[in-house]
Amino acid sequence: MTTQDPIYKTDALIAENIDAYLEAHQHKTMLRFITCGSVDDGKSTLIGRLLYDSKMIFEDQLATLEADSKRVGTQGGEIDFALLVDGLAAEREQGITIDVAYRFFATEKRKFIVADTPGHEQYTRNMVTGASTADLAVILIDARKGILTQTRRHSYLTHLLGIRHIVLAVNKMDLVDYDQATFDQIVEDYRAFATSIGISDFTAIPISGYKGDNITGGSDNTPWYQGTALLPHLEQVEVDTTSDLDQPFRLPVQWVNRPNLDFRGFAGPVVSGSVRPGDKVRVLPSGKTSTIDRIVHLDGDRDQASAGESVTVTLADEIDCSRGQVIVAAQAPLEVADQFESTLVWMDEVPLLPGRAYWLKIGAQTVSATVHEPKYEVNVNTQEHLAAKALDLNAIGVANVTTDREIPFAPYAENKDLGGFILIDKITNHTVAAGMINFALRRAQNIHWQATDISREHHALTKNQKPATLWLTGLSGSGKSTIANVVEKKLARMNRHTFLLDGDNVRHGLNKDLGFTEADRVENIRRVGEVAKLMTDAGLIVITAFISPFRSERDMVRGMMQPGEFIEVFVDTPLEVAEERDVKGLYAKARTGQLKNFTGIDSPYESPENPELRIDTTAMTPEEAADLIIARLIP
Known part of the structure; x- marks a missing residue:
């Protein structure tokens, strides 16, 4: 076969057309948008219609869709476009969207990534996920129902998340006989609400996702609507890509690129501004300064990197910079705060x-x-x-x-x-x-940390001991306070400098304003943790006896301490044994409902997973338990 053969010419022509198509497709702009609104407003149906009308469905997908539509039977045998997006079994069974579904499609003018977000209030968190990267929001309203609570919630969230392009799609117009008065009233009601939350502008379009009215082109059923159909509007919306370029240079470091000993670069996205080799930069939060040496990309070194690009930069100086830090323009640094x-x-x-x-x-x-x-x-x-x-x-x-x-x-x-x-x-x-x-x-x-000349090491040295916090945790009646008291007496005989923080005693002063709700219990332990930290800084051995029912708060206190200075002691007493003791009569009150939020009865206790010590009070006396703790503290 020669280059003059018809088959060869046809193949060459096809290849040439494919290359031309790919080249044109590569340079199309991208619009990310979400569909949101209340339950059953037709979000999934709308996206399915967009995919169908933009010819983004393969023949086998269409065949499956037609078969599924007949099997489900929700559209009287016609195509149920929602099935294209609702991929979870639970979504198809219930006819609702649960998770965020992302779909790609393209037209001759633009590429799109659309997120179908749930309408149910319990899945609002999923809607936030979809909105976090969107440029535009299509807020659907069922023409029969008007504005609902979820319409307001999603509108508020889209505005809060910085989405400035809003399309109000009044859907299911076919079910209200394409009545203009209904559409106008919904738009007027929404405008009043939108203005109250700071949405100054939006585009309202009457549509029917099921019938296809005003989706890809104008509809004869709405001769009173002279505006643009939905898809053409999405094709022509101008997404502002210049605002980030106008800001100072910022690059959050995601990865320290060290392929060999001769190269050390800092990789990440340029989230605003631009940078060139030779520009002076500052690494935050340390504040160290340097100069950009190279800008490295997959296609080689660059003369410039701008917002929206991910690159690796190298610095002229060997300064500390790691994942999580931000490289910024030296003359326009970010704020740093806690x-x-x-x-x-x-x-x-x-x-x-x-x-x-x-x-x-x-x-x-x-x-x-x-x-x-x-x-x-x-x-x-x-x-x-x-x-x-x-x-x-x-x-x-x-x-x-x-x-x-x-x-x-x-x-x-x-x-x-x-x-x-x-x-x-x-x-x-x-x-x-x-x-x-x-x-x-x-x-x-x-407020700044005031440096002092006497260090915590000096405090410990003068007391001839290693500071520590012995954290005794367990149910009420487990024996924490008894064991803590014996530990302190034994340490006193050894001339150790100690202080005992007991749960009940602390609530007479420092924490007298706190109750026993979960929030108050968290704050109770936070305050005690801060006090224990100050006491270990003073060189003391701190002994605490608190129920401290939540692992999170015990881990929080551990994080306040120096490594090795927090010793968690789980005073492990079964609930029935602690309740039998009931020295203070608290379990009896909790069982009769007189005492609310009591740990072990109507409030949970989260047992330590990896305590330094576990004390079984059914198998040893307080004296034996104290000896075991001291042996762990002072080997």
Whole structure:
């Protein structure tokens, strides 16, 4: 076969057309958008329709879809487009969306990634996940129902998360006979609500995802609507890509690239601004300065890197820089602080416990953080600021957050990458909240650690002992206080410098304002942990006797101490044995309902998983237990 053969010419033509198509496709802009709204507003059906009309369904997929539609029978034998997106068995059984479903499709003008987000209130956290990377939100409203609570909640969240392009898609117009008055009233109602939460502009489109009206083109059923159909609108929306370029240079380090001893680079995304070799930069939070030496990419060295690109940069000087730190323009550094006012969207069924330590992940950095009692919770229907002691599932509130060390940041309104974070439960590893930093608290800049000349080592040396915290934990009546008292007496005879912090005694003074709710128990242990830390800094051996029912708080106190100075002693007494003792009569009151939130009865006790010592009080006396503890403390 020669190059003149017809078959060869056809193959060459096909290859040429494919190359041309791929080249054109590569340079199309990308729009990420979400569909959201209340339950059964037609989000999945709309996305299925978009995929179908944009020819993004293969023949075998279409055949399967037609068969599934007949089997399910929800659309009278016609194609049920929702089945294209609702992939989970539970979603198909219930006819609802549970998880976030991402789908890619493209037209001649643009590429799209759409996230189908759940409408059920209990899955609001999944909607936040989908919205976090979106440029535009399509908020659907069932024309028969009008604006519902979830419509308001999702609108508030999209605005809160920084989405500025809003499409109000009034769906199921076919079920209200394409009535213009119905559409106009819904738009008027939504405009009043949108204005109250700061949404200044949105595009309203009457559609029918099922029938296809105003999806890819105008509809004869709505001659009174002269606006653009949904897909053409999505194709022409201008996504602002210049704002990040106008900001100073910032690169959060995700990875230290060290393929060999001759190369040490810092890899990560440029989240704002641009940088060139020779630019002066600063590494935060350390504040060390250097100069950009090289900008390395897959295709070789670059003369410049700009927002939206991921690169590896090398520095002219050997300075400390690791994952989680941020490389910034030297003359325009980020703020660095350890206390912030933040907006939180609570995403866990276990409520927020003020004072409990969580992992806070911002960018590539993870630090320990505590959330203070919320300043207020937001009522998404009325925008009222409601008093709140905690935040429950799907609640939105504002609270101060304190981290265990300073971190570089930007307010979320300025930069999502540097101002958005998640909170993670330290025990379950569940993501419990999404957060947005509003600003650093002034006291974070005004309060600094005062250096002193007498060190903690000197304090310990003068007492001729190694400081430690003996943390006795167990049920009420397990014998913690008795054992702690014997331990202190024995240490006193050995001329050791000690102090005993007992649960009941502390509540007469330091913690007299606290009750026995889970939140108050968390704060009780946090305060005691801080006191114990100060006492170990003074060189003392601190002995504590607290129920301390939650692992998170015991781990929090452990994290306050120097390595090896926290000794967890589990006074392991079965509930029935502790209840038989009932020295204070507390179990009897708890059983009759006179005493609420009592550990072991109507409040949980989380046993230590890996304590340094376990004391079985059914097999040894307090004296024997004390000897075992002292042997662990002083080998």
